Amino acid sequence: MNIIINSSSMIPIYEQIIECIKTQIAKGILRENDVLPSVRLLSKELRISALTVKKAYDILEEEGFTVTVHGKGTYVCAPKNEVLLEERQKQLEQALENAIEQGRMYGISDAEIKKLFDLIIEG
Amino acid sequence: MNIIINSSSMIPIYEQIIECIKTQIAKGILRENDVLPSVRLLSKELRISALTVKKAYDILEEEGFTVTVHGKGTYVCAPKNEVLLEERQKQLEQALENAIEQGRMYGISDAEIKKLFDLIIEG
Amino acid sequence: MNIIINSSSMIPIYEQIIECIKTQIAKGILRENDVLPSVRLLSKELRISALTVKKAYDILEEEGFTVTVHGKGTYVCAPKNEVLLEERQKQLEQALENAIEQGRMYGISDAEIKKLFDLIIEG
Amino acid sequence: MNIIINSSSMIPIYEQIIECIKTQIAKGILRENDVLPSVRLLSKELRISALTVKKAYDILEEEGFTVTVHGKGTYVCAPKNEVLLEERQKQLEQALENAIEQGRMYGISDAEIKKLFDLIIEG
């Protein structure tokens, strides 16, 4: 398990955790019946409140991605939809396209847009 | 002046007002020295609190799009090219950042995001 | 009569008018029984509301600097205190001293303060 | 934390709060990563509206003195020297501008103001 969160992002931490785990399920890194790290462990590792992790796990269970067994832990269910990855790829594509389109509409050259993109992605 | 807001949107009303007015300035619908509707009038028309409108006007002034004269009203500034350019640069930056963050959250590697970006921008 | 106002100043226009007239009385430019310009005339010259000029004249009368005769005009009274000019000189001195002191406390060199001062006073 | 406000002053309460906190940061009473009192707590202590405190905190964040984490609180930033220097420069500028404006309103010529300034700064 390798979960990375960005506390200064506009996206709530619990959503970041959910997305991370969904991704790992979709990619096959997490398989059916695998155990997720305990709420307490993950909250320590990420230095966040246990309640935040719990909220993420609750939503994952509600959406059918995991099942929680009292006193034992949280287990991964069979992946629901294989198309998820493709879907995400498309969403990213759309987001990038929109950004580029916006820049062009503002009269910013492709070279400048690319420079800005590289600057951002390199951190 | 034609400002449309959606109170059930996740975007705060004051931001919707700001965006609306910025767009109208950018499009030339609102020109230098035009007067914005008074805080009270707009709040009545939109059926929202006067404070919400005022917050929007305050931010617009802070960002240099308008100037407020006590007891007279809020006027559109000469769209200083600096301001417009800066604003656009910022918006593009934000759009690119969001797209990249979305991709990362989805577990797509930076290299893949970059490849996708290059593909799109090269048409 | 030469009254200069600065509408972008933080000081209310009516106060600027009051100060201007008080100064001219103190300096002897306006003498006892001189007539002030009519509210309408001055409001036209300064391109401000007549109500604003009226407010200034009202306060001047209240403070005993002028007396208004219905249907005739506003007349200057005998100057109340000759020390006014000296007083003002002192106030300005204090304001300048405070500004310089503040700059020094902030670790800004006298040369830099002077440069900034020249920049501001030359507009 | 010790914040004193004067509700009968002409200076808006939120500005008084801002000044108080800025001063405490400048003096080192508030240090990096210190937590400001919560909006609700401070509003209760000062017996003012929570919105008034929030406005002060918003401006402090905008000016780079604090950073606010949703659901956690408002933290003091590392006093970036840039920010402090900029801030001080601005304050000095404001003080000089006020002094000059006051002198002008009193009918003192720019030359005289400048002479007075030189006299004071040369000690």
Add this chain to the structure above:
DNA sequence: GTGGTCTAGACCACT
């Protein structure tokens, strides 16, 4: 009439 400030509550999202 205008904007500037403030109140005393409310509901929501996040931790």
Add this chain to the structure above:
DNA sequence: GTGGTCTAGACCACG
């Protein structure tokens, strides 16, 4: 618990 947003009034200063 925290901050983020919003409401429906109020009073003041300015023009």
